[in-house]
Amino acid sequence: MEPLHLQLRSEVESLYEARPYPPVGYLSPFFQRIRWEERPTLNYRAAYSAAYGSTTGIIASSKPRILVAGCGTFEPVVVALANPGAEILAVDLSERSLRRLEWQLRIRGLQGRVKTWAGDFEELPDYFGAFDFVIATGVIHHLSDPERGLRSLVSRTKEAGVFRLMVYSYWGRSLLYSAKELAGKLGIKDPAAFRRMIESLPAGHPYKIYFYLYDDARNDTGLADGFLHPCDRPFTAYGLRDLLSAAGLQATKFLHAPAGQPEAADRLARLPVDLGSWDRLSLLEWFGELEKNFTFFACRDGWRIRPKVTEYEWNQALPRSGNLRSELAGRELRFDTRRDPATYSPGELRELADALFLLPSGGK
């Protein structure tokens, strides 16, 4: 019989071969929703400066090599737009997802910017070399051994490599997991039967309310990805802290809305000053304030440098000017990249920097 981890991997592969995620239609590439607000948080320099306090150190790459692990059908399109000049490799177990991605890239003229490779990123051949920036969104928690998977990604980066990771929060999704467990007990395996189960619950039932608030549940692919996944291992704040430490990583910036940032715990209770970020996030879990996912930048343990910031530059992921909703600021912000950052007041500067629209460039 096949070992359990290979069995799980082939179940995960079958799910995404049957239902490439996110769902993108061949005939509707122009209608695909691009989350523009995510662009500044998918930029290499933003991740780099969150770790090293500057975009310019001798170890910052001017032509970064980016790995998008478990890329699905669309994310590398946004990564390419967020990182002009970067070399991007998109990897996924599901060939069908990659074919869809290639179409999405081609229709936007981005095919030359992104290479694809079909397979398990833990088995990525050495000839692909080392990366400056690794993005793994919604995939670490679908591995049979998340610690091994994350270590393998760390081993593929250069020493000053940086990461942008998104993993499921157990407490942020606890109602989803309860509903999923109920479906498991009832032997439910397909989206139509799952929808019938939800319909049969009384109005106002917490699972029902959660289900209708869960954006992805509007389509069968998103429903199967969330509620019927064969391998789903969410993290508590402390579980995530331990995972990162076992892989030799540290979180450098949480990309959550203000209410989900560690400091938000201070508004909810009087806390001892020596509590760290993980204790604070754990308290937010108890207050029910955490979002569905933990999303954050990270770098290797012991590599974090915090020079005094003296200058700023605009995040390259931004278009020339406009308004962009910033998850980090919790609101829409106006920006104009033709304006010299030095002309902003300290308050405006802080706000634009906190939202990652401006990046520290003058760390000496």
Ligand SMILES: C[S@@+](CC[C@H](N)C(=O)[O-])C[C@H]1O[C@@H](n2cnc3c(N)ncnc32)[C@H](O)[C@@H]1O
């Ligand atoms: C939930 S989807 C996320 C897709 C994309 N990152 C996004 O956020 O839109 C997870 C993806 O990871 C892929 N995946 C899961 N395990 C993998 C592995 N070991 N190696 C490569 N890809 C994997 C799946 O095939 C699937 O396309």
